[in-house]
Amino acid sequence: MAVSADEFKQALGTLVSGVTVVTLNNAAGAPRGITVTSFTSLSLEPPLVLVCIDHRASVHDDFHVGGRFAINLLAAEQQSISNQFASSAPDRFAGIAHTLAPGGSPFIDGAMTSIECRCTAALEGGDHTIFVGEVECTRFNDAEPLLYGQGKYQRITRA
Numbered sequence: 001m002a003v004s005a006d007e008f009k010q011a012l013g014t015l016v017s018g019v020t021v022v023t024l025n026n027a028a029g030a031p032r033g034i035t036v037t038s039f040t041s042l043s044l045e046p047p048l049v050l051v052c053i054d055h056r057a058s059v060h061d062d063f064h065v066g067g068r069f070a071i072n073l074l075a076a077e078q079q080s081i082s083n084q085f086a087s088s089a090p091d092r093f094a095g096i097a098h099t100l101a102p103g104g105s106p107f108i109d110g111a112m113t114s115i116e117c118r119c120t121a122a123l124e125g126g127d128h129t130i131f132v133g134e135v136e137c138t139r140f141n142d143a144e145p146l147l148y149g150q151g152k153y154q155r156i157t158r159a
């Protein structure tokens with residue numbers, strides 16, 4: 001018997017993870033983005049990562065196999081950027097400083113790490129699509145990560 005939605009959310013909500021903004025350009029060339037915690041390293045040879053995007057998300061149909069997207073791992077002081085890219089603001093890129101990666105995906109300035117990928121697969125996973133990306137380019141900043149879990153933003157405290 002499957003668990004209830006509330007039990008599922010309660011269990012998964014205990015996991016603390018880094019916060020990313022996944023960015024790409026739509027068919028008209030406009031920058032788009034969405035706050036995502038479902039980002040995972042998948043393979044080393046070849047270098048693959050994955051993100052899971054809700055079918056209902058407004059950016060969902062901007063992803064396509066063969067296209068490019070970027071994952072921006074936010075820095076601790078970029079909580080407002082996470083909120084902006086999780087909001088229903090019509091232009092989530094308003095006021096967001098960014099630089100285009102070699103493949104054209106927006107790298108958010110000040111992010112701890114930015115990774116540009118070529119989308120190699122779109123796999124169904126319940127009410128989300130798993131987009132697999134082959135990593136083509138990375139950029140790093142000396143910054144601490146923004147974390148999210150247990151219903152709130154968190155910061156690293158070293159043991």
Ligand SMILES: Cc1cc2nc3c(=O)[nH]c(=O)nc-3n(C[C@H](O)[C@H](O)[C@H](O)COP(=O)(O)O)c2cc1C
Binds near residue numbers: 035037059
């Ligand atoms: C901390 C956090 C993590 C999120 N992670 C995901 C995710 O992994 N996948 C996803 O599709 N949406 C995720 N969301 C929700 C989206 O960022 C966004 O709120 C939603 O897609 C808005 O829908 P719209 O694009 O249709 O306006 C997350 C939101 C927050 C605040």
